[in-house]
Amino acid sequence: MQISLFITCFNDTLFPETGKAMVHLLERLGHAVDFSFEQTCCGQMHYNSGYHEEAIPMLKRFVEVFGDAEYVVAPSASCVAVVKEFYPIIAEKTEDPALIKVVKELIPKVFELSQFLVEELELEDVGAYYPHRVTYHPTCHSLRMLHVGDAPLKLLRNVKGLELVELPGALECCGFGGTFAIKNADTSIAMLSDKMAHINDTGAEVCSSIDNSCLMHIGGGLSRQRSGVKPVHLAEILASTEEGA
């Protein structure tokens, strides 16, 4: 199977380890991966902040880069949700029937990593080994836009050595929300404080998730608290093996 990596600008720049982990994992599972240097950003930040016109060229670029791909897989639920939920709306705005059609055809080929593994490859045990106590925060976009359900949990439950602890109030937003975290910093922090209290209550060493954006926010708070809990993307856990990552 040929998998095109949609690494996302955020992970490319700030969390390269997540992208590397995804490459190691997919290759270990026997798949060929490719990466196009032409990819940049899906346009999420612009679109969600109201810069809708600016998101159009980003959509067009995405279509050019990934139009011919067999599978497009990304380590970010929110970026994939943008492609699946917002791209049709943005494409409609261009009133370009060819573009609308290409977007429609491309969407079913785009996957978030955990959903790709569990639903498309029908894999729950990827042969990972991670001897740590881990709690999992399901991000809002993964739950309520992408509907990944418990795919990430299924994967975590099958990781050797991993002790999974349920996160109280898991379904509640962590307070990130993109520019919301800055524009409404006080409210965002109030939400984060409750999320951190729940995470600390679990006694986990690691808080995992499938969006590094939310993890950057949660991890940033935990770091400021000196709580000792480490944010780790699911891909990095799944890439770990007894032989080392």
Next chain:
Amino acid sequence: MSKKSIQHTPTFEETANAYLTNSQLRRNLGHATHTIRNKRTKIVGEMPDWEHLREAGNKLKKRVMRHLGSYLLQLEESVEKAGGTVHWARDAEEANRIIVDLVKQQEAEEVVKVKSITTDEIKLNEALKKEGIQALETDLAELIVQLAEDEPSHILVPAIHKNRAEIRDLFQEKLNNKELSDRPEDLAEAARLYLRKKFLSARVGISGANFGVAETGTVAVVESEGNGRMCTTLPETLITVMGIEKIIPTWQDFEVFMQLLPRSSTAERMNPYNSFWTGVTPGDGPQEFHLVLLDNGRTNVLADEVGRQTLNCIRCSACLNVCPVYERTGGHAYHSVYPGPIGAILTPQLKGLEDDGAASLPYASSLCGACYEVCPVKIDIPKVLVHLRGKIVDEKKRNGSIKQRLNPEHVGMKWMARVFQNSKKYERAQKIARSGQWLFVKDGTISKLPGQLSGWSAMRDLKPIPDQTFRGWWRTRNE
């Protein structure tokens, strides 16, 4: 609404912190919203066809919005045929004038009111007071808010921000009942004794409406206390103020809405009091019935294809109870009678985006989507929030002041949009960011950021940008 009448309200971000730091409010709200939220989940879970009901509610409301003009005319005809009188009000001012005149005709100095957010929206009580007419709120929570000279903070539970100790103190002072305890039964009894006298003497009752049936002219109000029933049956004259979007086509449509509304709002299978009236019935109940149909910005909402679904709202408040933002700030931070997620999309559309406070509301959301998930008429609130953000930005681009155009966020967004259009520029930007960050990195962490970004670093550390990007690694790997 004319531009002249705009009163600028404070922005959400300016005032939120004052509410966030109110520990009593945080505790009251956290407790109340979680209780209602859990009850709702349970009671909705009893319904195997809940998703079908939501779909039906959505479709019915969509149809109403498509043919609103003809349904309104049908409603007018039905009400008048049943002996009622219909009045049309373009805005708050017109509605208030109509109501004041009607009350004056009855020579009433006091009116009893059913809980109604629509009358709060038009500030009816103030308009009546100016004319020497005392409006008495009879819903227990509305009464509490009125006696405290406070503002409602929740659509359904207006005094959600107060606990019973606070209410006891208020009643001790305002109802002159020094011995009152804080037991809920005693508090309710004190209010009951006070209100009963008023119900029996009032000549005019004023209500809002949950639904108006175009086919029959029936108006419906659902409530928990029975005080609304008193107001709509005891006085000789009943005046109802109804937003034009509250129409449902036929009596049979109650089948859908009377299942959706109570379960979503109070988490009950049925409301304790369901009042329906059709015009006037000689010898029974009010002998004069006036229905004031209110626009007040609603037709502007209707004109917006994406925003239009906001008018589907049946004011159940399920979105408030699940909202992580509302749960923490409470309703007052929204500076509107419509708080929470629904308020964040309704207020700016009713008031117009020229009001800074109203225009701040679409940003008072992390777009977590919990509101959309529970909405009984499937209003895609996150979608409308993002749509409104788009309108605000478009307006800024077209007519923004120099200050707005030079705002670092605006400049940054425009710059980044250009960067993302070219992978070379993008890679250069990555390098610039990495080499420029030394200014902020201390001991391997970024703990302090300047300007607008300082909100981030107030509570959150950042890891520095790593030396190698993913693409940098991929390049070396494949060399």
